[in-house]
Amino acid sequence: MKVGLFIPCYIDQFYPQVGIATLSLLEKLGCEVVYPQGQTCCGQPMANSGFEHLTTGCNELFVDHFQDYDYIVGPSGSCVLHIKEHLHVHGQEEAATHVRQHIYELAEFLTDVLHVTSLPAKFPHKVGVHQSCHGQRGLGLAQMSELVAAPFSKPQQLLQMVEGLELVNLKRTDECCGFGGTFCVFEEAVSVKMGKDRITDHVNNGAEYITGNDVSCLMHLEGILRRQQSPVKVLHIAEILNNSL
């Protein structure tokens, strides 16, 4: 099984440790992983701002880099969802379709493709899960609080395999953190207020760490936590699942 590792642009630039943890975790689980050099971005920042027509370059790059892999895996629900919903390249539609149909967010790749049932991971801390919207409502990583349906959560299923880790219960299980791409700067006031409210929920319930499947949401929450000089830290789920102490 040849896995193409997709590291979104801002993870590449600001959170390389998340990419390293993802790669290491996948290799630990027996995958042959390649990081195609020269990849940049899924195009979502432009598309969500109303400039989908400017994403041709990103789309072409994405297909060029990833069309030859059995699976494409990335540590970001939001970027993966964008590819799944919007990747099209004129004249290369077959390759684009292959990519759209074989791209996975890390947690769902672990639960649905690798069928992981145990992990050699240890993390003796209280952890709150921030359920990012695109992963949850877009990719279906967890049951949504709005729907009348049976509960499940792929990220929590994985975190429960981690020795010593204690999940904290939140008052609002799947409220948006307010990152929202360029929303975080164009609607700064509401964005920050949403982030602060999410943090309060985690802190009130005793979380020492906030984890999630999207670094973008975590980056936003981390920015607020650091400004508040809070001792609470954020970690991407890959960093916890890959942590063996």
Added chain:
Amino acid sequence: MIEHKEHAELAEKFNADEARVDWHDETLWWVRQKRDKMAWSIPEWENLREAASRIKHNVLGNLHDYLLEFERNAQQNGAVVHWAADAAEHNRIVLGLLKEHGVQRMVKSKSMLTEECHLNPYLAENGIEVIDTDLGERIVQLAKEAPSHIVLPCIHKKKEEIGELFHEHLGTPEGNADPKFLTAAARLHLRKEFIQSRVAITGVNFAVAETGEMVVCTNEGNADMGAHLADVHIACMGVEKIIPKRRHLGVFLRLLARSATGQPITTYSSHFRQPKEGQQLHIVLVDNGRSRQLGREDFRNSLKCIRCGACMNTCPVYRRSGGHSYHNAIAGPIGAILAPNLDMKEYKDLPFASTLCGSCSNVCPVKIDIHQQLYKWRQVITQEGYSDTSKKAGMQAMNFVLSKPGVFKFAGSAGRLMMRTFPGILNIKLNPWAKQREMPEAPKLSFAEWYKKNKK
């Protein structure tokens, strides 16, 4: 030139009082939780939503026929049917009827359509005073404000503020903010209006093509009170309010109140079929952009809306920005996909007042893909040239960097080097990220650089 303030600016103003934002958020979240509880009490809830969505799908595909069927049956029942192409024509029709009956003051129950058409100010200009009889509507009317929510019009007001308003306008004792007492005072005040009013306007929740009847849902019975006491009942409705058959009502009535307020059903679900003896019943069918929306394939489904407001209660942005920040009769996610159809320039900001979290689509009782339509409106608004020049330039620059791996690599390492060399360089006022957030720390190596060094 922006002639009015946009959502972001109005929302920032709303956020100046954080305690109030918390209160607003908690109040609406409580309504959302009531809705959840009610939804969970019905095992077939998701099937019900699907059924409602499909019935409306059928309606939108056959609207022309159903409207004519409704008109025919309504006329047979003794109603007079009027057709209005737009808000102006709707207002002219209503004014004409009021003038015909020599009326200068009349009662109106809740109708988002008349808000959309700005009927109240129009009638005021023509010397006619409208008394809104829904309690929440009356409160915002006394405060000279617009409703901030389609179901809970004065949800932005605290009871103390309502006490002050009533003291000023209805003569209740100063400092009395007891909701029960204030409601009783409003009831007395409104009763007088009901008795004196010779014309009553109501909205319409559902119009049944098969029977020509209309169903109006209220919790206060104010639509009934107005319509039964007046000589003339004018019912104003958007053309999308049609449902094919009476038996379909069961699906919608079960969904409406549960989604809206977490009640099993509205206190009054009143059927108006024919005028009683000596009374006139007028029905005004209003298009006002609905045909245009019907023709936009990507946005057609927005016309399925039954105005329950569930998308507002669940929207994390609405709860923290308030209804007035949407500067439109219908606020929240549904307002943001309806408004650009009415005036794309005026409402170009609304589809961007969302994180696209998708919660709205999940609570919608008729399964409108609201967040997908927000995304699509963003594309349309940009394509039609309503994007700010600075945003456009920013996006073009972003595209330049992200479509060229070499440029991306160079810009990334140069940017990170700057951030490491001059910490705090981006923590400036001009950077909205850093106003209340720290910038992420810039690592020495990007992932790609680390990979090259360690793996390949």
